[in-house]
Amino acid sequence: MQHGTNMHLTTRGASMMEEDNEGSSLSDIFKEALCNREHGILHLNYKGLVQFPPQLTSQDDYAHIQVIYAKRNLITHLPYDIHRLTGLKILYLHSNNLSSLPKEMSLMKSLESLDLSQNLFTRFPDILCRCTGLKELYMTVNRLSSLPPEIGDLKQLTILNLMDNQLESIPSEIGLCSSLETLHLDRNKLTTLPRQLITLNNLKELSVTGNNLFVLPMRLGWLPNLQHLYVDSNPRLCTIPFTLHSKQIGVCRCGSAKPPGNRCIQIGGLHGVLPSEIQVYHDERTSIKLPSTLLELALNAVYHHKDILDVDSMPKSLADLIACPTAHCVAPSGCEKLIFTEAYVHFLQIPWIQQFTLGGNSNLSLTALCCSMKCLDMFKKHPVPT
The missing domain is CATH 3.80.10.10 (Ribonuclease Inhibitor)
Incomplete structure (x- = not known):
């Protein structure tokens, strides 16, 4: 070295x-x-x-x-x-x-x-x-x-x-x-990575090959300087955040094994794991508009008033979540609404997934999180940003 x-x-x-x-x-x-x-x-x-x-x-x-x-x-x-x-x-x-x-x-x-x-x-x-x-x-x-x-x-x-x-x-x-x-x-x-990685605006290279990862931070792809991401040989990593769609990443030998049953969910024939912060999720089978949970509404309200509230007096897990939310809505409308504990989820494979995986693994999919059924429907119709 x-x-x-x-x-x-x-x-x-x-x-x-x-x-x-x-x-x-x-x-x-x-x-x-x-x-x-x-x-x-x-x-x-x-x-x-x-x-x-x-x-x-x-x-x-x-x-x-x-x-x-x-x-x-x-x-x-x-x-x-x-x-x-x-x-x-x-x-x-x-x-x-x-x-x-x-x-x-x-x-x-x-x-x-x-x-x-x-x-x-x-x-x-x-x-x-x-x-x-x-x-x-x-x-x-x-x-x-x-x-x-x-x-x-x-x-x-x-x-x-x-x-x-x-x-x-x-x-x-x-x-x-x-x-x-x-x-x-x-x-x-390692089975997970802290979502606080997304605050490292100078990060250029992240390598976590050969671990036991199930999931990646949903906003990882938003890091402005991230050039190289290597997650090869994490067999239970079956989904990659949609925010990484434009990044060059190494994911060979991922998705070859299902995650443990108590954490694995299946959507549209594909399976994967959601961030542990997501306590409630809806998918393509949801047919009616559902109100947000009280926890999601409360966290959103506190986040937008965090400069005048004593956030540090809250339990650490909630204070950390307010400081660093789980995700932003990825709807192509540019909604970008914050997501804390509840999301509308879609696993997808699109034509360029083969090139994206750098290994042609058909078991690997992308995870998109949206804030509402409306945004989810919009994303499913236009998943690739223009």
């Missing part, structure tokens, strides 16, 4: 990169770093280190170091005084034996990129949420089962890679990571 840096390397510094990789001794590496202070990169890969070199933090002589590569060692912990590396921007600790981090890491104000992939973390280190200068965080191939809500404090984070863990859910606070551009969650145990 390549980590970018804007640092200018001298000719001697560039040559040392090769020498370090070819087996330079630690004493030679540290001596070069002291003698040539423009050489701001330390290559400590494959050195058999059982601890982080204490000489780096026992004094301030190495405060100019900006990048440390220490891949494939046996490091079990980082020193409490690691914050003395005040110039450090990139710390690459791929393939070590780390399972925790010192609280002093929050003092590393220059740290922008941290790679802790293929270590022994079973919990996401809380201290990372206080490293608010982080722009890139890689923790692939660990044993993480959850993320703390404080993940939302990482406002400058642009890349978050958590592939090959054991994550069962993602907290809604991920929507507060406003700078996030790339989110990789492949090969975890």
